[in-house]
Amino acid sequence: MKSDNMSNLIKNGAIWGFIVLELIFFQIAGEFWSLSERAFMDLDNMLLLLKQSAPIGIIAVGMTVIMINGNIDLSVGAIYALCAIVMLDSMSWPFMESLGDWAIPLAWLFALLTGAVLGLINGIIVWKTGVDAFIVTLGSMLGYRGLVFMYNGENPTYHLNWTMVDIAEWDIFGVETPALVFLVVALIVWFVMTRTVHGRNAYAVGNNREAAVNAAIRVGPHMLINFVLIGFLAALSAVTFYSGSGSVNPNDGMLFELWAITAVVLGGTKLIGGAGSIVGTFGGVIAIQLLRKGLGHIGADTATVNLVIGLILIAVLFLDRQLNVKGKEELKV
């Protein structure tokens, strides 16, 4: 029993220990190798890090819920791009232009609705056809990306509105809007997952779908809601990012799904479902962003960042399995 607690503690604390190690390493290494005058653990730097982790982070929060359900969503990158295009393009529709700055909330609404509808389509297909979510979202990843290209060909879509940029760069004690949105989203979904019936059902469905059905959980609608949620969050991620940047390429958001899944897995969520937490995912997102930023800080290039993140993901998987195997052996006795 005691060793069980121990191994749980190691598992849940591992991501935070890793973050602390990263901080210390890059702080010390930065003293030697960094070209920058500023320390790595500078407050501004950390706030910037939180802001930069927001686009993937917001999606990763939704992905956690999906993966706790035992599903996966590979289409988030395409949803992200499509919502960004809808938002920026809608700003230049004739009736929107006549609204002045009031067009902004309406454009956001269009983007968020688009995301929710795309998620709804995924969810309905998963529910009604019984095809595995991996295949359904693999298909819609291609399909939604096709829609992105059909919308505006291979051209970038842009619309710069300074009021919108101001809102995107608004800050409270240095925490800018994207970081704020990320924190609030994580908090709300954390609350839903730990304190509500929906959250409890999410774990139940992921753990044992048969048992969940027997416990009178309506699995189909439950999963549908989660797909709508992740579609909405992918749209929200696009809204927070593109309000500031004002320009989107049809290839934007590619591989976002893989980054989000990496963050979620680093945070301790199981692919088979039934286990995982928003707090862990938050840690995973921060850990990845720290790694990218830290390696950049000490002068490493993208190549090294890709290499290191890939190897760490595999190492985490290996360590996690070692800990789990231990637990199972005890169970067998």
Place this chain on the structure above:
Amino acid sequence: MAEKNLDAVGRFLARQGILVAFVLFMVGFSLWNPRFIDIDNVFGVIRSSAILGVMALGVTFVVIGGNLDLSVGSLMSFSAIVVLDLHENPAFGPYLAIPAMFAMTMAIGALIGFLVGYLRLNSLIVTLGMLSAIHGLTLTWSGGQNMDIANQDATWFGVFGRGTALGIPIPVLMFGLLAAVLAILLAKTPFGRKVYAVGGNGTAATFSGIPRARVVFFTYIISSFCVATAGLIQASRTMGAQNTVGQGMELEVLAAVILGGASLLGGSGTVFKTVIGVLILGFIQNGLLLAGLEFYVQFVVTWVIIILAVWLDIATKRGKLWSAIA
């Protein structure tokens, strides 16, 4: 009697549905536009599908063995960059560059096979990690630069991508030959049967004395061999490559394999059906282009076709159109 016949027809459709759909599609398009079935067009389509197709052959083994391989696109970029770079290196030249590239690509395949087979790590995450790690390797190797063969007329290297033999493009021949060899390996040898056994029920396979780890290991070796071949065709065809030449192909490859009817749970699928899946994707793309539509319309069509194909497959197996999920 008639009912029995209908039943037989239904069963035939359920088993060979993808083939029937393919034939219907080809006939329909040919009637609509005779240029579609023109021999030059057909070879053109197969040649442009060859790279995706060769990769799909290898992934078929991995998927039947009950695993996934998301690293093939990234690995293909790696092999294309490596073979081009070594080709330009006076110490290697084309004769040594190709075997050296195959050795390196298959060494990475062996690493993945070791992690998934012997260490029994989840293949989705391992190959996801490898996708990123291999991309890092590729960038390190090339320094982020595009690779090009400087003097393209002085080398025979282009033969794999551009040459023809007996009027058939070499990539088509390579694809066909590899498909034939792998089809025999999968359907007619003890190894092939073991791949099905391991993918169908790993525990049962282990208890029947099948070395699960070794079989999985070799599915990844086969996959990496196919990826190296695809990288060779790609590099030879364009005589140059970007670091991201194979980016995103892992999911297209998987789409072709699934379209061919292989289950992601493992234990089912054939090489022949994967070839059909690849050809369907290729001919759809071609047909849409001939119809004057932009290339990206095929993404949407592919989406609909994949979902319909898998749905019908599942629906015929469970005997009901809609799922039983409450």
